[in-house]
Amino acid sequence: MWLPLVSSLLTGMLIGLDRELQGKPAGLRTHTLVCFAATLLTLAAAHQAQWAVNLIPGTQVVSDPTRMAHGILTGIGFLGAGVIFREGSSVHGLTTAASLWIAAALGVVYGVGMFGVALVGTVATLVVLIALRLLYAVLPRSSGLRLTITVNEGAGLDAGAVRRLLRSHGLRDQPLSQAFDSRSRTIQFTTSTYSRNTIDCDRLAEALRAHPAVVSYTMLLIEDTGATAMPERDG
Structure with a gap:
């Protein structure tokens, strides 16, 4: 017993x-x-x-x-x-x-x-x-990223250009949704993507800030150990 x-x-x-x-x-x-x-x-x-x-x-x-x-x-x-x-x-x-x-x-x-x-x-x-x-x-660890980019219409940053920008930072091609605001004449791109390596959010944020077509962006880094919110840029 x-x-x-x-x-x-x-x-x-x-x-x-x-x-x-x-x-x-x-x-x-x-x-x-x-x-x-x-x-x-x-x-x-x-x-x-x-x-x-x-x-x-x-x-x-x-x-x-x-x-x-x-x-x-x-x-x-x-x-x-x-x-x-x-x-x-x-x-x-x-x-x-x-x-x-x-x-x-x-x-x-x-x-x-x-x-x-x-x-x-x-x-x-x-x-x-x-x-x-x-x-x-x-083991190799993957990182995920939820990204929202708002751009001016006709400023040269379309869906294809956004995908190429993400690929240049080592991110995989994932479905990219679009929302158009007729009042501000802006397009909002939203995607959830990932990389097999650590995502350099600072480098990606710098590229987005330097692009003249980008009005604002928000990114959320999702790693195996948790989630880290990146600051939103609005300009």
Whole structure:
């Protein structure tokens, strides 16, 4: 009875320690409690017939531990949703939410006594969280850019010229939308593009400011680690 509880505590601590070291909102204590609680509830469900008979003598109880497992994992979904948040165009907390879910799942597996499966699951989880993060750090990283350019009509900067300008800065060809303002006689180009290398936003901004046809521009740099808003130029 004590072995699954102690094992789930250690597993939750290992997973939570990784999240804690990464400065995530759900860290050591949260993952430890989630894994431990899942094991505790699974053990209670597995011995439901025993404690139910003690409470109500003579009662015949049909136990279905899978219902408890389903309830645990559903409840963790709400907890995971609490650590997911959006900042600009980036979504953060998905990995932490997934680690909470796997911590609960491992707690259930410990609770039903499948220690071999739980051990493999723990090792696999740590490999994904630690080893793959190290691999991710050395892989080529792409950067995205959301760009809006407003130009004067007939000033020599049409859709083709905008595409050539973006290609000259290492950006890929992507669909380019256009909106015409008849009052100001300006055209607004909007696109979401990306580059396999780091985008030099300063160089691109300098080129846009130097072009006589450009009235204003707004760019939002979207990288793997988050989003950085670039200042809007209006002139």
